[in-house]
Amino acid sequence: MNLGAQSSDDPAAQPLRSDAERNRARIVAAARTVFRRDGLNASMASVAREAGVGIATLFRRFPTKEELVAAVFADRMDAYVDAVGVALDDPDPWRGLAGFIETACAMQAADYGFADVLTMTFPTAKALEQRRDQAYEGVVQLIGRAKAAGRLREDFSPEDLVLVHMVTAGVVNATGDSAPDAWKRVVALMLQSFEAPARGPLPDSPEPRALYKAMLRAGQACSTSPEPGRKD
């Protein structure tokens, strides 16, 4: 794993000078802190300040924000993939799925940056997207099993998981520190209506393509503009 990454653990590209490696680590740590607190729209300058390095140093190491994001959230994505694994190990597929959703949303609530990451896509961040795909495959299996067990409504689609992440991101965004647990109620509510039997039909799930486009747009917006989301 971690095939083409240019991260510190990539032995391919010639190793950084020791001071550069030290600064790189500082930057990633600082970005972790800042993104967790302020979300992905935190400025590069604020990351540099937090890290105690010059702006140029930051940009030399991570020419695009996407690369920085990828480096920072690699481990969160690993945890996300692990959570899928744990869910798949659960003999009760419904409990597994529900637990996974709760865990994943808790990760969003604990890290505003990660909340954003799960609603965006970064095509150039290969390692990150590969992990996302890996998680996706697991989730598809999980969904299949939960439906087979008759515990998950038949019209649930993998896209619904993305919607759940968008919902959670929206709630934690809006409530912030003032009502830090509000998302739990919302997620519980959604889980109750995912459980079979369905209480009624639902409007169609968004097309995977359309949803991907939405996530893509959000990701691009985050690279350059001040605000992830729609804008002029």
Added chain:
Amino acid sequence: MNLGAQSSDDPAAQPLRSDAERNRARIVAAARTVFRRDGLNASMASVAREAGVGIATLFRRFPTKEELVAAVFADRMDAYVDAVGVALDDPDPWRGLAGFIETACAMQAADYGFADVLTMTFPTAKALEQRRDQAYEGVVQLIGRAKAAGRLREDFSPEDLVLVHMVTAGVVNATGDSAPDAWKRVVALMLQSFEAPARGPLPDSPEPRALYKAMLRAGQACSTSPEPGRKD
């Protein structure tokens, strides 16, 4: 009603000069367009541009963004209050409540600015907040009746409506034009778990105070900073 407002229909303050009145109308119309498209974080400058007036003109008429927002969304808020009225007139209180929620969320989807307005509060915009309170009272009644009819889960709280608005805002924000109907599925999902009998207990509803604080913070952020939501 509309007691202390300084809007165009306020006969108290000396009337504006005819050209000023014309510009005021243009500004409000332009702001309506811009806020609908870009949400409340649209810049004052973009409103002035759209209106074809100078920036100073805009600021002279609406010294704060809150005042502009109040002027622009007065009629949307009226429609919102009306929707509550319609719901209260429905002999089936559950159908009334469900229909109201769908209508209100559709209003959010049709106007990004209004989507934001329903998740924020603007203490200085008296007329707007008065309408919000009016709607709130109606909703409380509606909830009471729907519970009495045994169609709404007993642990539903008025705060849940705010959460629904935050959820919808989050989804339309994230999906934008790419998946413009995704919110319908999410709202349908939530409605299904609001319907009695409850499928299970829920985490507590956020404290009204806490939720108010969250809405307040978002509103203040919108007045000055580039981004409604958490930030440095």
Added chain:
DNA sequence: ACCGAATCGGAATGCCCAGTCCACTTTCAC
């Protein structure tokens, strides 16, 4: 027509941001 007051528009200020450039400093292989 005239004149003062109201109104106008745009330039100016001050802040934050992304991203680049360059003169100075540090590392490390020899």
Added chain:
DNA sequence: GTGAAAGTGGACTGGGCATTCCGATTCGGT
């Protein structure tokens, strides 16, 4: 030790935004 390559930080450019100021313009009562 030493010198070249790698690395560094801060100044700088260019843009957007909120907000203020002011000289020019327009309205409307006379």
